[in-house]
Amino acid sequence: MSFYAEMQRCNIVKLTSFLDSVGPKEIKRILAKHSLSELDYLALLSPGAEDFLEEMAWRAHRLTLQHFGRVIMLYTPLYLANHCVNSCLYCGFRTQNALARSILTPAQLEAEARVIAATGLKHILILTGESRQHSPVSYIKDCVRLLKKYFTSITIEIYPLEEAGYTELISEGVDGLTIYQEVYDEEVYAEVHPAGPKRDYRFRLDAPERACRAGIRTVNVGALLGLQHWRSEAFYAGLHASYLQQKFPSVEVSIAPPRLRPHIGGFQPREAVTDKNLVQYMLAFRLYMPRGGITLSTRERPELRDHLVKLGVTRMSAGSCTAVGGRTNGENATGQFEISDERDVAAVARMIYNLGYQPVYKDWQRI
Amino acid sequence: MVVDTLTIGGVELESRLFLGTGKFSSNKMIPQVVESSGARVVTVALRRVDLEFPEENIVNFVPKGCILMPNTSGARNATEAVRIARLARASGCGNWVKIEVISDNRYLLPDNYETIKATEELVADGFIVLPYMSPDLMVAKRLEEAGAAAVMPLGAPIGSNRGLKTKELVRILIEEISVPIIVDAGIGRPSEAAEAMEMGAAAVLVNTAIATAEDPVTMAGAFGLAVKAGRKAFLANPGAVLDYAQASSPLTGFLRDE
Numbered sequence: 001m002s003f004y005a006e007m008q009r010c011n012i013v014k015l016t017s018f019l020d021s022v023g024p025k026e027i028k029r030i031l032a033k034h035s036l037s038e039l040d041y042l043a044l045l046s047p048g049a050e051d052f053l054e055e056m057a058w059r060a061h062r063l064t065l066q067h068f069g070r071v072i073m074l075y076t077p078l079y080l081a082n083h084c085v086n087s088c089l090y091c092g093f094r095t096q097n098a099l100a101r102s103i104l105t106p107a108q109l110e111a112e113a114r115v116i117a118a119t120g121l122k123h124i125l126i127l128t129g130e131s132r133q134h135s136p137v138s139y140i141k142d143c144v145r146l147l148k149k150y151f152t153s154i155t156i157e158i159y160p161l162e163e164a165g166y167t168e169l170i171s172e173g174v175d176g177l178t179i180y181q182e183v184y185d186e187e188v189y190a191e192v193h194p195a196g197p198k199r200d201y202r203f204r205l206d207a208p209e210r211a212c213r214a215g216i217r218t219v220n221v222g223a224l225l226g227l228q229h230w231r232s233e234a235f236y237a238g239l240h241a242s243y244l245q246q247k248f249p250s251v252e253v254s255i256a257p258p259r260l261r262p263h264i265g266g267f268q269p270r271e272a273v274t275d276k277n278l279v280q281y282m283l284a285f286r287l288y289m290p291r292g293g294i295t296l297s298t299r300e301r302p303e304l305r306d307h308l309v310k311l312g313v314t315r316m317s318a319g320s321c322t323a324v325g326g327r328t329n330g331e332n333a334t335g336q337f338e339i340s341d342e343r344d345v346a347a348v349a350r351m352i353y354n355l356g357y358q359p360v361y362k363d364w365q366r367i
Numbered sequence: 368m369v370v371d372t373l374t375i376g377g378v379e380l381e382s383r384l385f386l387g388t389g390k391f392s393s394n395k396m397i398p399q400v401v402e403s404s405g406a407r408v409v410t411v412a413l414r415r416v417d418l419e420f421p422e423e424n425i426v427n428f429v430p431k432g433c434i435l436m437p438n439t440s441g442a443r444n445a446t447e448a449v450r451i452a453r454l455a456r457a458s459g460c461g462n463w464v465k466i467e468v469i470s471d472n473r474y475l476l477p478d479n480y481e482t483i484k485a486t487e488e489l490v491a492d493g494f495i496v497l498p499y500m501s502p503d504l505m506v507a508k509r510l511e512e513a514g515a516a517a518v519m520p521l522g523a524p525i526g527s528n529r530g531l532k533t534k535e536l537v538r539i540l541i542e543e544i545s546v547p548i549i550v551d552a553g554i555g556r557p558s559e560a561a562e563a564m565e566m567g568a569a570a571v572l573v574n575t576a577i578a579t580a581e582d583p584v585t586m587a588g589a590f591g592l593a594v595k596a597g598r599k600a601f602l603a604n605p606g607a608v609l610d611y612a613q614a615s616s617p618l619t620g621f622l623r624d625e
Contacts, residue, residue, distance in 0.1 A: 065579040066526040066528055068390070069389055069391065069578050069579060070390060071389070071392075120420045120423065122417065217441075245473055249471045249473060250443045250469075250470035250472065251472065253472065291472060291473055291475070291526075353392075353393065357392055358392050358393050358394065360415065361417060361420060361423055362414070362416075362417040362420070362423075363414055363415060364441065365414060365454075367447055367450040367451050367454060
């Protein structure tokens with residue numbers, strides 16, 4: 001069984017006509033419910049729900065408080081390598097782009113780790129491009145071994161692995177997986193991934209399940225908003241999260257709603273995803289999965305991130321850098337995309353405290 | 368004079384309100400809430416304890432004089448709960464432990480069977496064990512037999528603030544189990560804490576309802592009063608079990624004269 005089978009139940013044409021048919025009466029009925037179905041979630045993503053955002057926001061705010069408290073967990077990304085054999089049209093690291101390719105040596109990795117550890121952060125997200133030659137699983141495993149000295153929780157955002165690969169990294173100390181399907185629409189997926197192993201839609205889609213079977217503790221999924229119409233993509237991402245939670249109840253499941261950002265190559269999004277759209281997505285997801293996490297990266301600008309703290313976010317990145325070695329040798333490093341919120345960890349922590357929330361630097365340790 | 372104390376693990380507790388700490392807006396609230404509520408047992412998740420960052424280390428905000436009770440939040444099975452408990456003790460968090468074994472992230476309902484296994488192992492290892500469980504009489508008996516210092520049945524799912532949805536099952540535990548029954552999770556209002564105490568619960572543990580109130584310090588004070596009121600009401604009940612012999616039989620005493 002795969003999430004793919006679940007997706008096949010949804011007919012994109014019927015989905016679109018349903019979105020257009022939702023009116024105020026349906027939204028009011030849904031907002032009075034305690035537990036929402038898939039169709040309720042879809043309805044809350046529709047244009048018909050846009051007049052109800054304030055009410056959705058209050059419910060989402062209360063639900064998040066109940067289930068997570070006045071707490072935001074902090075983490076930061078650390079790019080290990082940017083070698084990549086894929087040709088994703090929307091990514092700064094695509095193989096066709098002219099940028100300096102690099103990979104952190106152990107000494108460089110340790111230097112980056114020290115800078116990050118000095119901020120107090122204990123949760124790290126490590127990323128690579130897809131290159132089994134330059135950054136194979138063995139290299140990533142060596143990095144995890146080193147990083148364990150500094151961080152109590154390590155999440156990977158790398159190319160999809162077989163279950164054995166996840167088992168190997170989990171044994172070394174990885175406890176979380178972030179993997180975005182990028183776009184759930186299969187036709188658009190093929191268009192934006194013209195070459196490279198990432199063309200394999202099903203292999204990527206099933207990666208979270210393989211990681212869950214291997215024993216991962218947390219999984220973060222989502223779509224890159226802007227590649228396809230956001231409402232259907234948000235729906236599939238929410239469904240994916242719900243499917244994983246039902247199938248693997250012990251895993252902590254979350255979604256992230258990254259929007260396309262400027263990057264080398266300059267791929268333009270299919271449609272503009274507004275702040276209002278982003279908020280609607282987050283609120284609808286919170287009402288659909290009250291205990292699902294919502295991760296917000298520094299792709300979003302500071303003022304918006306500040307507002308979103310009270311609307312269901314449970315994890316935020318801070319002090320981010322999307323360039324390999326960018327924290328210790330940033331002069332010549334080109335990032336995967338342009339960061340919008342450049343505040344350091346201390347500034348983000350102050351912002352969170354000012355909003356009446358607690359920034360949490362540590363929420364897991366290896367046992 | 369009526370002697371009414373709660374003794375757990377050989378420690379006489381002044382307060383029957385236990386405090387959870389995971390959801391506050393700042394660790395600085397913890398000492399304020401403890402003072403306001405009178406709570407003397409405070410739980411912390413080991414996953415939050417950060418010995419390398421004293422300014423943010425939650426343990427440093429628990430007032431001296433309180434009993435620190437680490438919980439095994441994050442444990443998916445007995446093995447993980449046991450490991451977390453031992454790590455907590457090795458980190459200087461004492462030998463009390465609240466066992467939380469949860470492999471259901473949708474509702475956070477505890478796994479009773481893994482909880483029994485963890486209790487057996489940790490009691491044997493010298494811990495004062497307070498297991499969090501779904502109210503089930505047979506499971507509670509097994510926990511009691513295993514040496515649990517108390518049994519902590521949920522009132523409703525964690526974070527739900529729905530009150531004593533499991534009231535009848537908790538009542539059965541109070542009647543049948545001889546170790547203290549501490550209602551944990553789901554209590555949303557002081558009146559619900561009072562209700563649990565009136566039924567005869569030995570104590571209640573509250574986290575979400577205090578931490579997410581607009582004014583957590585005042586709410587903590589309200590809970591402190593409610594727990595005392597509920598306990599007084601329970602003791603005032605004609606059916607209350609007291610620590611001293613009650614010699615009078617006001618209704619049928621006349622029969623002795625026949």
